[in-house]
Amino acid sequence: MTADKPLRADARRKREALLAKAREVFDTGDFFDLRFDDFARLAGVGTGTLYRHFPTREALAEAVYHGEVAALCDRARRLQATLPASEALTAFLRGMVDHMDAHKGLARTLATLMADRSSVLAEGSRALEQAVTDLVAAAVREGAVRDDVGAGAVMMALHGIGAAHDRPDWRAEADGVITLLLAGLRRPHSDQAIAGTPSTRRDANSGTPASAGV
Amino acid sequence: MTADKPLRADARRKREALLAKAREVFDTGDFFDLRFDDFARLAGVGTGTLYRHFPTREALAEAVYHGEVAALCDRARRLQATLPASEALTAFLRGMVDHMDAHKGLARTLATLMADRSSVLAEGSRALEQAVTDLVAAAVREGAVRDDVGAGAVMMALHGIGAAHDRPDWRAEADGVITLLLAGLRRPHSDQAIAGTPSTRRDANSGTPASAGV
DNA sequence: TTGACAAATGGAGATGACCTCCATATTTTC
DNA sequence: GAAAATATGGAGGTCATCTCCATTTGTCAA
Numbered sequence A, B: 001m002t003a004d005k006p007l008r009a010d011a012r013r014k015r016e017a018l019l020a021k022a023r024e025v026f027d028t029g030d031f032f033d034l035r036f037d038d039f040a041r042l043a044g045v046g047t048g049t050l051y052r053h054f055p056t057r058e059a060l061a062e063a064v065y066h067g068e069v070a071a072l073c074d075r076a077r078r079l080q081a082t083l084p085a086s087e088a089l090t091a092f093l094r095g096m097v098d099h100m101d102a103h104k105g106l107a108r109t110l111a112t113l114m115a116d117r118s119s120v121l122a123e124g125s126r127a128l129e130q131a132v133t134d135l136v137a138a139a140v141r142e143g144a145v146r147d148d149v150g151a152g153a154v155m156m157a158l159h160g161i162g163a164a165h166d167r168p169d170w171r172a173e174a175d176g177v178i179t180l181l182l183a184g185l186r187r188p189h190s191d192q193a194i195a196g197t198p199s200t201r202r203d204a205n206s207g208t209p210a211s212a213g214v
Numbered sequence C: 001t002t003g004a005c006a007a008a009t010g011g012a013g014a015t016g017a018c019c020t021c022c023a024t025a026t027t028t029t030c
Numbered sequence D: 001g002a003a004a005a006t007a008t009g010g011a012g013g014t015c016a017t018c019t020c021c022a023t024t025t026g027t028c029a030a
Helices: A009-028 A036-042 A047-053 A057-082 A085-102 A104-115 A120-124 A126-142 A151-163 A170-185 B009-028 B036-042 B047-053 B057-082 B085-102 B104-115 B120-124 B126-142 B151-163 B170-185
Strands: none
Touching: A009 A036, A009 A047, A009 A057, A009 A104, A036 A047, A057 A085, A057 A104, A057 A120, A057 A126, A085 A104, A085 A126, A085 A151, A085 A170, A104 A151, A120 A126, A126 A151, A151 A170, A151 B151, A151 B170, A170 B151, A170 B170, B009 B036, B009 B047, B009 B057, B009 B104, B036 B047, B057 B085, B057 B104, B057 B120, B057 B126, B085 B104, B085 B126, B085 B151, B085 B170, B104 B151, B120 B126, B126 B151, B151 B170
């Protein structure tokens, strides 16, 4: 797919400088207060060069994001090889919050960029989603986790955690979300229904959207 | 707080026109492809007038959002008055997805704007959060729902649903999130722990962030 | 080493969106 | 119906974004 060309020496150097500065500025959270041109200057690079390497803010974000995702995927794989499936899942999700907490500015920035309708990042997170899918699938196979809710739902919730930066009580609430997810994923004992009735019956029906009330 | 002045007749008319057009364009999803100036023209209003009424895109969004939130809060109150607490909560959350599904473009637009670091909207959703908080609190009082996870977590997850527009299988996944939330909220039977151990013990400790993992 | 070709750089300047300002128009009040 | 108050609209200033190309830097063969 990506036929990566050998890239000349100085090009590589500048590119690296840009990425490094980007990670730094992302983490500080100052990315949006910065003129893109000024960012170039800050990284010791001309405007043209910046644009040559990263045509848009999103492209830059994507590159940074890739690193993040790769690290998380590694971690997922390591956990899956070490722990029983459901524990691996738990550890991964809990760790995810830790990670976001430690790099709040970055998570914040990425979530913001993600929300801009540039599905560029969605593409980048494909790998992450695969990792989560694997974790969930393993836990399902192990029998500890229900099989009627896909990993996509978990991804959505994670997205919510990332996007809800600037909530005053972010950490506690993020942990809360994970707790609910994990508790919710646990295979129901016998009584399928939770409480009350779903507004629309659509358990095994992913086609027709029901345009019910308000 | 907001000392609403009587507002002259023509002003009211223009304002209304702007809001109507806004709702329309939001719902179509074309809001971001539109120069703000052109939006004014589209609503049959001069640029100056647009800016007088809504100084920023976000201000406009907030106004539209207010209507949405009010409707949802009404619905929450109605449900709470009609149904047992846990059923009311279920119905509300399920209905929320229905609503987002029916007005996907609008939800999309709002979520995007929400993510731009303009906590203007966060302010606007205060009321919605209060409604959810009330629903959860009632369910807790009724004994059907755990009391160690606040409504904030639910808000986060909802935010995730809204923000994760443009997922190909959005509807099913959104339903999945709600299912997990509801199942997770159900008061645990006896075994508190879900599966495995949380990476950091912090159940009654909202202060120190643990910079663990990855 | 040197010459020649390819690749990359950087910053001056065009572009175009955003927002302000104020002369004119509309509404309200007395 | 006239004056005072309030609102309108669009021409034009401002400023971030991005393009273009003359110049510099790196690579490779002889």
